[in-house]
Amino acid sequence: MKKDQIAAWNPAELYLSNLSIDCVIVGYHEKQLKILCTRFEGLNGWLLPGGFIGKNENLDDAANRVLAERTGVEGLFLKQFHTFGSLQRSWEHPVNKKQLAAYEGVSAQTVKWMTERFVSVGYYALTEYSKVNPKKIEIESECRWFDVQELPDLLLDHAQMVHTALETLQLQLHHEPIGFNLLPEKFTLPEMQALYETIIGKELDQRNFTKKLLSLGIIKKLNEKKHIGGHRSPSLYKFIKRNYNKALKEGVQLAF
Amino acid sequence: MKKDQIAAWNPAELYLSNLSIDCVIVGYHEKQLKILCTRFEGLNGWLLPGGFIGKNENLDDAANRVLAERTGVEGLFLKQFHTFGSLQRSWEHPVNKKQLAAYEGVSAQTVKWMTERFVSVGYYALTEYSKVNPKKIEIESECRWFDVQELPDLLLDHAQMVHTALETLQLQLHHEPIGFNLLPEKFTLPEMQALYETIIGKELDQRNFTKKLLSLGIIKKLNEKKHIGGHRSPSLYKFIKRNYNKALKEGVQLAF
DNA sequence: TCAAAAGTGTTCAATGTACACCCATGC
DNA sequence: GCATGGGTGTACATTGAACACTTTTGA
Numbered sequence: 001m002k003k004d005q006i007a008a009w010n011p012a013e014l015y016l017s018n019l020s021i022d023c024v025i026v027g028y029h030e031k032q033l034k035i036l037c038t039r040f041e042g043l044n045g046w047l048l049p050g051g052f053i054g055k056n057e058n059l060d061d062a063a064n065r066v067l068a069e070r071t072g073v074e075g076l077f078l079k080q081f082h083t084f085g086s087l088q089r090s091w092e093h094p095v096n097k098k099q100l101a102a103y104e105g106v107s108a109q110t111v112k113w114m115t116e117r118f119v120s121v122g123y124y125a126l127t128e129y130s131k132v133n134p135k136k137i138e139i140e141s142e143c144r145w146f147d148v149q150e151l152p153d154l155l156l157d158h159a160q161m162v163h164t165a166l167e168t169l170q171l172q173l174h175h176e177p178i179g180f181n182l183l184p185e186k187f188t189l190p191e192m193q194a195l196y197e198t199i200i201g202k203e204l205d206q207r208n209f210t211k212k213l214l215s216l217g218i219i220k221k222l223n224e225k226k227h228i229g230g231h232r233s234p235s236l237y238k239f240i241k242r243n244y245n246k247a248l249k250e251g252v253q254l255a256f
Numbered sequence: 257m258k259k260d261q262i263a264a265w266n267p268a269e270l271y272l273s274n275l276s277i278d279c280v281i282v283g284y285h286e287k288q289l290k291i292l293c294t295r296f297e298g299l300n301g302w303l304l305p306g307g308f309i310g311k312n313e314n315l316d317d318a319a320n321r322v323l324a325e326r327t328g329v330e331g332l333f334l335k336q337f338h339t340f341g342s343l344q345r346s347w348e349h350p351v352n353k354k355q356l357a358a359y360e361g362v363s364a365q366t367v368k369w370m371t372e373r374f375v376s377v378g379y380y381a382l383t384e385y386s387k388v389n390p391k392k393i394e395i396e397s398e399c400r401w402f403d404v405q406e407l408p409d410l411l412l413d414h415a416q417m418v419h420t421a422l423e424t425l426q427l428q429l430h431h432e433p434i435g436f437n438l439l440p441e442k443f444t445l446p447e448m449q450a451l452y453e454t455i456i457g458k459e460l461d462q463r464n465f466t467k468k469l470l471s472l473g474i475i476k477k478l479n480e481k482k483h484i485g486g487h488r489s490p491s492l493y494k495f496i497k498r499n500y501n502k503a504l505k506e507g508v509q510l511a512f
Numbered sequence: 513t514c515a516a517a518a519g520t521g522t523t524c525a526a527t528g529t530a531c532a533c534c535c536a537t538g539c
Numbered sequence: 540g541c542a543t544g545g546g547t548g549t550a551c552a553t554t555g556a557a558c559a560c561t562t563t564t565g566a
Contacts, residue, residue, distance in 0.1 A: 059342065
């Protein structure tokens with residue numbers, strides 16, 4: 001944005017007040033869960049990708065918009081998990097107030113609007129890591145993936161949000177085959193197992209895992225193998241879309 | 257409130273804009289789940305008890321306040337379950353606009369504030385039916401229990417809220433001993449079983465239920481029986497508070 | 513031929529489920 | 540003494556958990 005655009009930007013007209021959305025966007029790559037974080041120009045810390053809710057925009061639509069802005073991908077798996085409303089969230093909090101240098105150039109009225117207390121609706125999204133090319137939006141200086149074990153300092157309560165999102169993800173994994181959103185269309189059984197092990201944080205028995213997964217009847221073996229050299233080539237599988245969607249809707253039992 | 261008080265009432269100063277709280281307050285009595293509903297003066301339909309969030313009030317505190325206002329009881333089991341933000345929620349929606357007669361006497365500015373679009377954070381509460389003496393607040397004409405099967409016409413998306421809350425309750429029942437909040441301090445095993453049957457909507461085997469419940473180690477038999485005449489007197493039980501709290505925190509397996 | 517990961521079945525333990533009779537109480 | 544609901548145990552089926560060797564591949 002140019003300076004005159006920044007000066008004219010009036011969120012109070014466009015968006016609901018006191019209310020924001022933050023997305024915990026989870027990606028997966030080489031046995032690592034990753035979280036997409038952004039840094040705003042002038043702010044000494046990172047944030048989750050977030051945004052405001054248009055005055056005529058559904059909550060879920062707003063979350064999808066925020067997600068699409070940062071990932072370039074539409075229609076990712078996205079789910080509301082909790083709404084955060086503690087008083088510590090405000091930018092007015094001493095810890096945060098000094099971060100507000102970022103808002104130079106913005107009208108005083110807008111700074112007031114931005115620094116009011118916000119309640120934020122948390123969504124989490126799951127995506128295959130390679131699909132996404134993180135895109136910063138204009139007022140951000142950087143937007144990139146971090147390993148969950150190596151998250152940067154997150155401002156406000158965003159570290160808490162990540163924690164709650166991952167906890168929810170672990171719980172839901174037992175009832176919905178949601179982990180599947182984190183792998184490419186064609187995948188091998190060992191890849192899927194590594195994904196589950198990463199999310200729930202413990203090693204699983206290979207034979208039991210295979211047995212249980214196949215018994216769900218939501219994936220089928222392809223007549224292809226993945227050539228990864230150095231050892232036996234694992235078979236590729238893909239979802240049976242029809243059954244997969246049914247499983248998503250009706251729930252499955254996948255506790256380990 | 258008197259007329260001059262109503263005219264001076266200025267929620268825009270007191271509360272966060274565009275944001276409300278609604279509570280699905282679930283009670284239990286004689287094998288019936290009940291929901292507390294209120295009717296506002298002049299409105300042709302019922303609503304869930306709700307309220308706004310003070311500018312310096314935590315979200316959970318606001319929900320507790322709303323709950324305490326209507327039930328007279330503090331510290332009930334209360335849990336956020338979902339945030340509702342579809343556009344259909346607005347009072348500006350044609351279906352709802354005609355309901356606004358209720359706001360006669362209120363300043364035009366306040367009517368504008370009240371009729372903006374609201375996103376609402378849904379909480380559900382569980383309480384023993386007899387503990388609560390439903391209290392209407394000033395601008396309400398009535399506040400009372402309804403059987404879940406016989407709910408009145410609920411305005412906005414409040415029927416959807418009840419539905420989502422009950423669905424969440426059923427799911428959580430398998431992991432947390434939450435049903436216990438719906439019974440008096442001393443209860444019999446058949447009472448507890450009837451409660452579970454009511455919530456999950458199917459009959460359970462008496463012996464299996466007893467076995468599983470006792471194996472959790474969170475209740476103990478008292479040296480008392482409940483005299484209910486006409487047949488054998490069932491023993492009374494109560495929670496072992498320490499273990500019960502632990503179970504609430506760590507989760508239990510109570511799937512039937 | 514060796515290293516590294518894939519693939520594949522069976523046994524045992526624990527848990528869940530189905531099922532029926534006697535007991536206490538008040539009318 | 541009879542109607543009503545409370546209380547109790549066992550057998551079977553299902554599910555989950557533990558466990559090891561052979562196969563494929565490329566260096």
